Amino acid sequence: LEMLQGKRVIVTGASKGIGEQxxxxxxxxxxxxxVTARSKETLKKVVSHCLELGAASAHYIAGSMENMTFAEQFVAQAGKLMGGxxxxxxxxxxxxxMNLFSGDIHLVRRSMEVNFLSYVVLSVAALPMLKQSNGSIVVVSSKAGKMASPLVAPYSxxxxxxxxFFSSVRMEHSVTKVNVSITLCILGLINTDTAMKAVSGIINIDASPKEECALEIIKG
Structure with missing residues (x-):
């Protein structure tokens, strides 16, 4: 893991849960x-703790990933802050x-834009810098993206x-000799506040610890 010393890393959704860890x-x-998320106040605390823990540098840029222009500009700003x-x-x-799907198209659209389209926008914006560094894209996904389950249709x-998308692009990178790795992390139930609240009274299985999960993702 010393390999990550001095490396320049963006983490989205980093104000809580797995991203924060x-x-x-x-x-x-x-x-x-x-780090980025919507809550400026929480991100300030995360950055402050990162510096206490020994980060080479730590910055935050707050904004919503519903806004594709923000997503694109965020990557450029982060690249400037870290020099790549x-x-x-x-x-x-x-x-x-977790709810039965009631026909709420707005919810489906928002899920697709935030959980999927913004990932594409961010990766496209980051690719030129990642090509220069032979870097990597890590996509945090879920079992719900491999196997259908009820009550989470838009999320799934x-x-x-x-x-x-990312499995397809990974194959293209291999064919076109683009030296940027793509890793999809397929997670089960993790004990983040958000997940625990969502499954409360619906699912009764043991959740895995978010700290260990976060470390495994970074280790790849």
Whole structure:
């Protein structure tokens, strides 16, 4: 893991849960970190803790991934702050809860835009920098993107889309000799506040610890 010392890393959805824990692990390894989420106040605390833990540098840029212009500009700003990019960790999702699908098209559209389309926008914006550094894209996905389950139709659709898109691009990179690796992380139930709230009273299985999960993602 010393390999990550001095590496320049973006983590999205980093104000809580797995994203926050990944930022802390990267900080301990001495990486340069730029974190993003919607909450400026929470991100300030995350950055402050990253610096305490030994990050080579730590910055935050707050904004919503519903806004594709923000997504694109965020990558450019992060690249400027760190002088390039070695790793893009895509981890954010829109607010989601477990419900029967009631025909809410707006929810489907928002899930697809935030959980899928913004990932594409971010990766396209980051690719020139990642090509220069022979870097990597890490996509945090879910079992719900490999296997259908009830009560999460819009979320599941967006995660299936991630798998289809990034698995396809990974093959293209191999054929065209683009030296940027793409890793899809397929997670089960993790004990983040968001996940625990969503499954409360619906699913009764043991969740895995978010700290360990975050470390495994970074280790690849």
């Amino acid at each position: 990944m930022a802390y692990h990267l900080a301990k390894m001495g990486a340069h970190v730029v 990019l070695d790793m893009l960790i895509l981890n954010h999702i829109t607010n989601t809860s 659709a967006s995660k299936f889309a991630l798998d289809g």
